Every structure is written in structure tokens, then in C-alpha cells.
Amino acid sequence: MNASLLTIQPTAPEPIYRQIVEQLRRLIASGQLVPGELLPSVREVAGFHAINPMTVSRAYGIAEGEGLLERLRGKGMAVAATHKAAHTQTQRLALLEPQLQALARQARELELPAEPVLRRLTRLLED
Numbered sequence: 001m002n003a004s005l006l007t008i009q010p011t012a013p014e015p016i017y018r019q020i021v022e023q024l025r026r027l028i029a030s031g032q033l034v035p036g037e038l039l040p041s042v043r044e045v046a047g048f049h050a051i052n053p054m055t056v057s058r059a060y061g062i063a064e065g066e067g068l069l070e071r072l073r074g075k076g077m078a079v080a081a082t083h084k085a086a087h088t089q090t091q092r093l094a095l096l097e098p099q100l101q102a103l104a105r106q107a108r109e110l111e112l113p114a115e116p117v118l119r120r121l122t123r124l125l126e127d
Contacts (some may be wrong), residue, residue, distance in 0.1 A: 001027075001033060001037060001038070001039055001040060002040055002044075002046045003040040003044050003047075003048035003049065005027070005032075006019075006023055006045065006049070006071060007023065008020070008049045010049060010051070016051055016055050016059075016060045017055050017056075017059040017062065020055075020056065020059035020060075020063075021046075021059045021062050021063055021066075022095075024039075024059070024063050024068055024069070025063075025066075025068065025095055026092075026095055028068055028079055029092050029095055030092060033079045034079060035078075035079050035080060035081045035082070036078055036079060036081050037078060037079045038062075038072075038075060038076055038077070038078045039060070039069065039076065039077045039078060039079070041076055042056045042060065044056050051110075060077050061121065064077070067080055067082070068080060070082075072120060103117075103121075
């Protein structure tokens with residue numbers, strides 16, 4: 001994995017460390033990051049995205065606390081060898097549930113009918 005795999009949106013309402021943790025959860029659940037795979041260093045991620053290294057360190061610490069990552073002496077952080085990817089579609093969909101609920105709430109607040117929202121979402125998924 002390299003730092004460019006993470007997408008950071010500095011202007012998003014969600015704190016950057018949470019963005020990183022959520023992306024790590026999804027990448028591991030989907031199998032894009034496999035057990036034992038090394039993550040880029042805190043400095044590499046911070047430098048690539050021009051963010052504070054403490055933010056990346058906090059995200060890695062949370063992911064480590066959840067058992068997603070493990071610290072390998074002299075090598076850095078890696079996907080925990082004991083972590084199993086969420087292979088089923090139901091488990092992977094569960095990781096999207098908070099974002100789907102937020103999208104549905106925002107569409108209702110904007111009084112948008114489901115049809116155009118679903119068309120736009122489908123187009124985004126196909127890009």
C-alpha cells in the first residue's frame with residue numbers, strides 16, 4: 001500500500017483521522033489490504049496529504065486498538081495477521097450503513113425523490 005490509496009478530504013465535516021480509520025476498515029474488509037501487508041509510515045501519509053503527522057498517528061492508533069492493525073518492531077504498522085476480512089457482501093454493506101443513512105437523511109432534507117438520487121449514485125458507482 002502507498003499513501004495515495006487513502007483519500008483525504010480536508011474540508012469534509014468528518015475529522016481526518018476518522019476518514020483514515022474508515023478507509024482502513026473498508027480496505028481491509030474488502031481484502032484490498034491483506035493481513036501482514038505493511039502500511040505507509042505516518043510521515044509518508046502526512047507528507048503526501050499535507051496533514052499533521054499526529055492525525056495519522058491517531059488514526060493508526062485507533063485502528064490498532066480495534067485490532068485492524070498491528071505494530072511490527074522495526075517495520076512499522078501492518079494489517080493485523082489475526083484480522084479476518086469481512087468477506088460477505090452483508091458484512092461489507094454494514095460498513096457503508098452510516099454513510100447510506102446520512103445520504104438518505106440529506107436527500108430527505110433536500111426533499112429529493114429517490115429516483116434521481118439513485119440514478120446519480122448508480123452513475124457514481126460506475127465511474
